[in-house]
Amino acid sequence: NRRWSPAQAREFLHLHSTLALITLHTDLSPQRTLSEPPPGGSKLPASSVQSSGPLLQLHPDILASLFTPEGQPYLLEVMFAMRELSGPLSLLIEMVTYCSYCNEGFSLGVLQLLKSQLETAPPHELKNVFQMLQEILVVEDPLQSQRLKYAFESDRGLLALMHQSNNVDSRRCYQCVKFLVTLAQKCPPAKDYFKDLSGHWSWAVQWLQKKMTEHYWTPQSNVSNETSTNKTFQRTISAQDTLAYATALLNEKEQSGSSNGSDGSPANENAERSLRQGSESPMMLGDSKSDLEDVDS
Numbered sequence: 001n002r003r004w005s006p007a008q009a010r011e012f013l014h015l016h017s018t019l020a021l022i023t024l025h026t027d028l029s030p031q032r033t034l035s036e037p038p039p040g041g042s043k044l045p046a047s048s049v050q051s052s053g054p055l056l057q058l059h060p061d062i063l064a065s066l067f068t069p070e071g072q073p074y075l076l077e078v079m080f081a082m083r084e085l086s087g088p089l090s091l092l093i094e095m096v097t098y099c100s101y102c103n104e105g106f107s108l109g110v111l112q113l114l115k116s117q118l119e120t121a122p123p124h125e126l127k128n129v130f131q132m133l134q135e136i137l138v139v140e141d142p143l144q145s146q147r148l149k150y151a152f153e154s155d156r157g158l159l160a161l162m163h164q165s166n167n168v169d170s171r172r173c174y175q176c177v178k179f180l181v182t183l184a185q186k187c188p189p190a191k192d193y194f195k196d197l198s199g200h201w202s203w204a205v206q207w208l209q210k211k212m213t214e215h216y217w218t219p220q221s222n223v224s225n226e227t228s229t230n231k232t233f234q235r236t237i238s239a240q241d242t243l244a245y246a247t248a249l250l251n252e253k254e255q256s257g258s259s260n261g262s263d264g265s266p267a268n269e270n271a272e273r274s275l276r277q278g279s280e281s282p283m284m285l286g287d288s289k290s291d292l293e294d295v296d297s
Helices: 006-024 060-067 069-084 090-100 104-120 127-137 144-152 158-165 170-186 188-196 202-213 237-259 266-278
Strands: none
Touching: 006 060, 006 069, 006 090, 060 069, 060 104, 069 090, 069 104, 069 127, 090 104, 090 127, 104 127, 104 144, 104 158, 127 144, 127 170, 144 158, 144 188, 158 170, 170 188, 170 202, 170 237, 188 237, 202 237
């Protein structure tokens, strides 16, 4: 259990930032569980922190907080910070991605904490949690494929969460769909992974299309499915774009399957055909006109 309230924890932003800065200036190579591949095969996550001198040695307290079971309460506080703090959180995200690089145990442990937050936290507190998850999954190292599978296909992964929440928590399910298509845009390996996995999430595109058409109102630009405390899904311009991008991704899979002679199941082919016909704004992935933000100007 936490020893302080969310209101007290909001005072910790500067402490979180200081610990993150120390970690980002520390040499974590001894903690890596995989050796780094040759240059060009992977790279450390980009950081806004520039070090003018040699990296620090890992302090025992930092080691205990980040890389031992005793540090679990601190990492849990980092998760709560992503939900509760309104200040700049980029240093915390950079710290976690830096620690994840070529470190299997840390990567999977943090992903498990993030999955738990995505399942249990109120939907309006998930935006920064998804942001941290995205930055971990785009890290280019030998663990990237394993992280993707663990985030989406493992027990309590995002695919299971979408199935669990689509009938009872539509905003949570929508945010998972939006995260999937946003990640596909930003990360080519993730895009290929989702195309191969399309049979497991194409139903969610149909679900979103149904949500967008079951009420006949004009898509709204002044509401958000991410930050509003409204308990039901709202038809927004961003949701319309998310549907278009998701449909385009399924279409790419169908087209590539046709070109190489592979056949999808009839059910999936029919679903994709109906989605293609029903898409309201069939933008292709990579279109720079939308960054999939919920509140549009």
